[in-house]
Amino acid sequence: xxxxxxxxxxxxxxxxxxxxxxxxxxxxxxxxxxxxxxxxxxxxxxxxxxxxxxxxxxxxxxxxxxxxxxxxxxxxxxxxxxxxxxxxxxxxxxxxxxxxxxxxxxxxxxxxxxxxxxxxxxxxxxxxxxxxxxxxxxxxxxxxxxxxxxxxxxxxxxxxxxxxxxxxxxxxxxxxxxxxxxxxxxxxxxxxxxxxxxxxxxxxxxxxxxxxxxxxxxxxxxxxxxxxxxxxxxxxxxxxxxxxxxxxxxxxxxxxxxxxxxxxxxxxxxxxxxxxxxxxxxxxxxxxxxxxxxxxxxxxxxxxxxxxxxxxxxxxxxxxxxxxxxxxxxxxxxxxxxxxxxxxxxxxxxxxxxxxxxxxxxxxxxxxxxxxxxxxxxxxxxxxxxxxxxxxxxxxxxxxxxxxxxxxxxxxxxxxxxxxxxxxxxxxxxxxxxxxxxxxxxxxxxxxxxxxxxxxxxxxxxxxxxxxxx
Numbered sequence: 001x002x003x004x005x006x007x008x009x010x011x012x013x014x015x016x017x018x019x020x021x022x023x024x025x026x027x028x029x030x031x032x033x034x035x036x037x038x039x040x041x042x043x044x045x046x047x048x049x050x051x052x053x054x055x056x057x058x059x060x061x062x063x064x065x066x067x068x069x070x071x072x073x074x075x076x077x078x079x080x081x082x083x084x085x086x087x088x089x090x091x092x093x094x095x096x097x098x099x100x101x102x103x104x105x106x107x108x109x110x111x112x113x114x115x116x117x118x119x120x121x122x123x124x125x126x127x128x129x130x131x132x133x134x135x136x137x138x139x140x141x142x143x144x145x146x147x148x149x150x151x152x153x154x155x156x157x158x159x160x161x162x163x164x165x166x167x168x169x170x171x172x173x174x175x176x177x178x179x180x181x182x183x184x185x186x187x188x189x190x191x192x193x194x195x196x197x198x199x200x201x202x203x204x205x206x207x208x209x210x211x212x213x214x215x216x217x218x219x220x221x222x223x224x225x226x227x228x229x230x231x232x233x234x235x236x237x238x239x240x241x242x243x244x245x246x247x248x249x250x251x252x253x254x255x256x257x258x259x260x261x262x263x264x265x266x267x268x269x270x271x272x273x274x275x276x277x278x279x280x281x282x283x284x285x286x287x288x289x290x291x292x293x294x295x296x297x298x299x300x301x302x303x304x305x306x307x308x309x310x311x312x313x314x315x316x317x318x319x320x321x322x323x324x325x326x327x328x329x330x331x332x333x334x335x336x337x338x339x340x341x342x343x344x345x346x347x348x349x350x351x352x353x354x355x356x357x358x359x360x361x362x363x364x365x366x367x368x369x370x371x372x373x374x375x376x377x378x379x380x381x382x383x384x385x386x387x388x389x390x391x392x393x394x395x396x397x398x399x400x401x402x403x404x405x406x407x408x409x410x411x412x413x414x415x416x417x418x419x420x421x422x423x424x425x426x427x428x429x430x431x432x433x434x435x436x437x438x439x440x441x442x443x444x445x446x447x448x449x450x451x452x453x454x455x456x457x458x459x460x461x462x463x464x465x466x467x468x469x470x
Contacts, residue, residue: 001225001226001227002077002227003077003080003082003096003226003227003228004076004077004080005020005080008096011096011224011225011226012224012225012226013082013094013224013226014094014095014096015096015098016045016049016080016096017049018049018051018054018098020057020098020101023048023099023101024054024055024057025057025059025101025102025116025122026053026056026057026121026123026124026251027044027056027057027058027122027123027124027125028060028116028117028122028125029041029059029060029061029127030060030061030063030126030127030128030129031062031127031129031130031133032058032060032062032070032074032100032103033070033128034210034211034212034232035165035205035207035209036060036126036128036165037081037083037100038083038207038209038232038234038238039165039207039209039238040058040126040165040205040240041097041099041100042083042097042099042238043238043253043256043257043258044058044099045099046256046257047253047255047256048099050255050256052251052252052255053251056251057099057101057102058099058100058101059102059103059116060074060100060103060104061104061105061116062104063107063138063141063144064138067105070103071103071105071108073229074100074230075103076229077228077229079098079100079102080097080098081097081100081230081231081232082094082096082097082226082228082232083096083097083231083232084216084231084232084233084234085235085236086233086234086236086338086340086342087338087340088334088337088338088339090339090340092219092340093236094220094224094226104116106140106144107140110144113144114144114147114148114151115148115151116148117144117145117148117149117160118148118151118152118157120157120158122160123160123161123246123249123250124162124163124250125145125161125162125163126162126163126164126165127141127162127163127164127165127166128165129141129166130354133166134166134168134174134178139182142178142182143182145162146179146182146183146186146187146190149183149190149194149198150187150190153190153193158197158247158248159193159194159197159198159248160198160247161199161200161246161248162176162179162198162199162200163201163203163242164200164202164203167205167271167276167358168358169268169269169358170202171202171203171268172200172201172202172203172243173200173202176198179194179200180194180195197247198247199245199246201242201244201245201264202242202243202268203241203243203264204239204242204264204267204268204270205240206237206238206239206240206271207234207237208234208235208237208338208343209232209233210233210234210341210344210347211344211347212230212231212232212233213342216233217229217230217231233341233342234341235335235338235341237331238257239259239271240253240257240258241258241261241264241267242258242259242260242261242264243261243262243263244261244262266319266320267322269319269320269362270319270320270325270328272359273315273318273319273359273360273362274316274319274329274332275328275332276359277310277315277360277363277377277380278307278310278311278315278332278336279336280348280355280356280359280360280380280384281307281310281360281383282297282298282303282307282345282348283297283348283349284349284380284384285297285306285383285454285457286300286303287345287346287387287392287398288383288386288387288392288453288454289393289453289455290393291345292345293342293344293345294336294341294343294344294345295336295337295338295339295341295342295343296339297336297345298336298337299339302458302459303458304333306376306458306461306462307332307333307336309376309462309465310376310377310380311329311332313373313376313465314367314372314373314374314375314376314377315363316329317367317372318363318366318367318370318372346399349387349400349401350402351402351403352384352402353402353403353404353408353428356381356384356428357428360377360380360381361377361430361432363377364377364378364381364432364438368437368438374437374438374441375461375465376461378439378441378442378445379441379445379461381429382441382442382443382446382449385415385423385446386412386446386449386454387400388400388402388405388422389409389412389413389415390409390412390413393453393454404425404428407425411424411425415446416450419443419446420439420442423442445461
């Protein structure tokens with residue numbers, strides 16, 4: 001049965017338990033892809049099912065050509081979609097999410113979107129525009145939002161809160177700098193008004209959500225009889241830590257399981273340095289070893305042990321001791337190994353130049369300052385450098401997806417003659433090429449990857465770490 005409002009009452013899966021006709025838009029979200037629909041929209045749906053937050057329905061906004069399909073799919077389904085929890089034991093738990101009540105493709109009518117953003121009923125503007133979306137910024141998003149903020153200023157309305165849900169350090173502060181700088185370039189008075197009125201809370205978001213595949217769509221129909229053109233499959237785990245700093249109110253997110261805090265930094269560092277950096281520790285070695293699915297790689301004892309040692313010896317000592325830190329770390333390898341999520345290694349390998357400097361290198365710099373170990377982090381960087389050569393261990397081409405691929409791939413391909421070449425990109429690596437404590441394990445790993453391959457290199461790394469521990 002096709003998913004839409006008319007049919008939702010006859011579906012054989014759980015559906016929303018609220019009257020969507022009574023829900024008003026209070027949140028506008030840019031980038032309503034899989035992660036947003038598995039995460040923020042799910043939390044709002046929880047509140048709505050509790051009879052709360054009727055003023056906080058979500059209107060998604062797309063600005064990129066690819067967003068046209070999201071517009072068409074959601075419109076055909078009355079903005080309903082299916083969220084499928086993929087449990088490690090193979091149980092699939094689908095439910096219909098109804099918290100997205102509208103979707104606008106901005107190029108259709110930018111003026112309509114600006115007026116939506118300027119509406120005083122909209123009190124939160126949220127974003128998932130990827131790690132690289134702020135520098136340079138996605139100009140369409142920034143133009144739409146700043147134009148709307150100017151109208152609010154002229155109309156003497158309160159500012160909305162702008163909430164970044166991207167995986168970057170101090171994402172709220174990054175968003176603040178990007179939006180105010182954009183405003184400053186054309187209207188310094190607006191930038192000043194934003195500094196005084198607009199809030200940009202930092203947040204930490206966590207839920208592994210792969211890209212929806214045809215298998216997910218067909219599996220939902222075959223097992224549950226639901227025809228959904230764009231469902232979302234995700235893991236059962238979800239976490240959202242958010243600074244409680246809002247310009248004009250917020251929904252009662254704490255009642256949906258969101259942790260509201262004064263300072264998100266310790267939680268953010270925990271997630272980025274453990275989960276995200278470990279993803280980078282897995283993906284390049286795994287790809288070179290022939291793995292294409294994350295769960296297969298995480299179930300390999302050599303990869304699992306390498307990630308565990310990285311987390312225990314190098315990442316954890318750089319983190320604040322906050323409640324739940326140990327449990328969070330211990331859940332990671334089982335989460336990665338969930339065979340039913342079917343996350344791809346190539347997804348983790350993409351856009352490394354936006355990821356490694358923000359997730360892994362802070363661990364390196366902290367340990368170098370404290371005389372701590374950096375051997376395993378250096379090995380991860382070396383595995384990236386080997387992957388960036390664009391040729392795997394069988395001589396097959398690798399499609400290196402990175403905004404800096406035009407610079408990084410030639411550097412990587414020169415490193416068999418100049419082993420430190422990759423590190424000479426100081427815009428990414430700073431002065432690490434000059435620090436022998438980092439350079440020596442990096443060069444050792446790279447040489448081993450070239451001459452022994454990824455599996456033998458990991459085996460040797462673990463033996464060396466074991467002898468060092470002894």
